[in-house]
Amino acid sequence: MELTRRHALAGAAALAASPLLSNSPAKAAAPLADKQAPSFYRYKVGDAQVNAISDGASTFPLPDSFVLNAKKEEINAALEKAFLPKDKVTIYYSPLVINTGGKLVVVDTGMGAANFASSKGNSGQFAGNMVAAGFDPKSVDMVVISHFHGDHINGLLNAENTLAFPNAEVLVPAAEWKYFMDDGEMSRAPAGRMETVFKNARRVFDAGLKKKVTPYEMGKDVAPGLQAVATLGHTPGHTSYILSSGSEKLFIQSDVTNHPALFATNPGWHLMFDQDPAMAEATRRKVYDMLVADKMRVQGFHYPFPANGFVEKDGNGYRLVPAPWSPVI
Numbered sequence: 001m002e003l004t005r006r007h008a009l010a011g012a013a014a015l016a017a018s019p020l021l022s023n024s025p026a027k028a029a030a031p032l033a034d035k036q037a038p039s040f041y042r043y044k045v046g047d048a049q050v051n052a053i054s055d056g057a058s059t060f061p062l063p064d065s066f067v068l069n070a071k072k073e074e075i076n077a078a079l080e081k082a083f084l085p086k087d088k089v090t091i092y093y094s095p096l097v098i099n100t101g102g103k104l105v106v107v108d109t110g111m112g113a114a115n116f117a118s119s120k121g122n123s124g125q126f127a128g129n130m131v132a133a134g135f136d137p138k139s140v141d142m143v144v145i146s147h148f149h150g151d152h153i154n155g156l157l158n159a160e161n162t163l164a165f166p167n168a169e170v171l172v173p174a175a176e177w178k179y180f181m182d183d184g185e186m187s188r189a190p191a192g193r194m195e196t197v198f199k200n201a202r203r204v205f206d207a208g209l210k211k212k213v214t215p216y217e218m219g220k221d222v223a224p225g226l227q228a229v230a231t232l233g234h235t236p237g238h239t240s241y242i243l244s245s246g247s248e249k250l251f252i253q254s255d256v257t258n259h260p261a262l263f264a265t266n267p268g269w270h271l272m273f274d275q276d277p278a279m280a281e282a283t284r285r286k287v288y289d290m291l292v293a294d295k296m297r298v299q300g301f302h303y304p305f306p307a308n309g310f311v312e313k314d315g316n317g318y319r320l321v322p323a324p325w326s327p328v329i
């Protein structure tokens, strides 16, 4: 401590005395960029190329019922333990563009281009960042949807409510389609959030896509090397994927956990957005035990960008160990 402080003081004194500093030209007064660089990250899984593309993030005050079975002070303690500010949450969104078996496959689509303006650029970045990463939305062959929450489906439409991926087949979980397109289920949905989820799914799939989708079944390949895995609970048809190429595998968890600092650390916590919290918890524990046992790399839609790493056991829960950034593919 003493050494560090003395070192810092000496450093400051040296800087103040520096002739370089006092004589430095006005270059440093040039305006700093006020935007982050386009955020995307590529890595290989066997011969497949995975591109994590940031859709941005949303920050909001910690809701009273964010975790149904934990007190606010417990949530704040978990946030502080993870070096995150208290009393607010930042939720990240990371759709994928995967080049696999000669197909260009988008997995989930983010908050949508209309959200880019309404969020003042904080989210809805997927469309722009995808182009910055070198992908033309017209070249996308397939869009695979994990579940029907707005942060996963709204990007199917662009800001003018036309198709964001005009040449792509849109693949949706059959169970999710059956549930959210059922008028009886919709009429029984509680007012408030669930009603909004139903209405938004109808807006996107009825008005937007005119129901032109291909439902897929669990356990089947939805795209070359991309197998659908039932991870139910968050929604009735919630799906994860195993991407396999050669001897390598990646688990794409979708929303098995939301922010890992809260829900990997505390797998028993019930997120307010989990439709069947007990089933979501059972799924979470099963998936994370599998990730630990198999040492499988995992990509998480709501993990901090670039949203991938490995999972280890940590006390009564789990810890996400981010994969090291590689400057080359």
Ligand SMILES: [Zn+2]
Binding pocket: 149, 151, 152, 255, 301, 302
């Ligand atoms: Zn989500």
